[in-house]
Amino acid sequence: MLNASTRTAALYDRVRRVIPPLEWPAFTDDIEAILDLKRQRNAVILAHNYQTPEIFHCVADIVGDSLVLARRAMTIEADVVVLAGVYFMAETVKLLNPDKTVLIPDTQAGCSLADSITAEDVRLLRRRYHGIPIVTYVNTSAAVKAEADICCTSGNAKTIVEALGVPQVIMLPDEYLAQNIAAQTAVKIIAWRGHCEVHERFTPADIRQLREDHPGVTVLAHPECPPEVVAEADFSGSTAAMSDYVGQKKPARVVLMTECSMSDNVAVEHPEVEFIRPCNLCPHMKRITLANIRTALEQNRHAVNIGPEIAGRARLAVERMLAI
Structure with a gap:
């Protein structure tokens, strides 16, 4: 040893x-x-x-x-x-x-997204939009997951939405993720107005300035960014997808429009790539x-415990996602 x-x-x-x-x-x-x-x-x-x-x-x-x-x-x-x-x-x-x-x-x-919606909000949505499946982002509490039909992540959201085989879904709580997925599918998406406090601060002007200051830079944006930011980027995907893009494409110079530590962690694996690092810090x-x-x-702190009245239903929403 x-x-x-x-x-x-x-x-x-x-x-x-x-x-x-x-x-x-x-x-x-x-x-x-x-x-x-x-x-x-x-x-x-x-x-x-x-x-x-x-x-x-x-x-x-x-x-x-x-x-x-x-x-x-x-x-x-x-x-x-x-x-x-x-x-x-x-x-x-x-x-x-x-x-x-x-x-x-x-x-x-x-998480600002998890804090943006409650279980009661989901119950109200279900009553208002009776019969429309509810897809909840994993960035939610177990109590919210328990009220949903299925979960999704930024990496599989489009797959999950289309796998339900319905013309319309409710997708919550990230409004920008919902809008970005809606642009990629024929499924109509009803969105909640939650935002990630990290990604909502990026702007198209940020990207244009980056391209001016760093000619030839490849811009990767997380789909929690506003749609106009995603439109300005060269690629949009989950953190895993961004990391895979760098590994496969090996751009000479790249910027990741996401949380600060992401660039550091990917840079460790790819010393040949120059990382430009304007980022937003997640205080959480x-x-x-x-x-x-x-x-x-x-x-032994702090142990996470979830009451049985919530755990079973929330687990089912997560397991339905993982089964697809």
């Missing part, structure tokens, strides 16, 4: 392009402790693409977008799962692993740190 200093030195070799050497010593004690705690507790860490590189590349066992994490959660054999992401993601993991201990390092790691994702991941494992 590698000793602690050798182990962390090997990890730093991986992230040295995105973490300055002066910052690295501040991370090593927590990284070493987390790696030991994972072994002692038979624990795994799931990290979303928006986590910082010292989490994403140095302590996480499974990384990806919300769809990847949801799928991989179904095959987890560990006793304890720590979700390095936001609360709705931890709920989704718990739904799919009801017998496991699922921990979220900070219960205040929320940044509530997750090495320190509170360590505390979560040491003190």
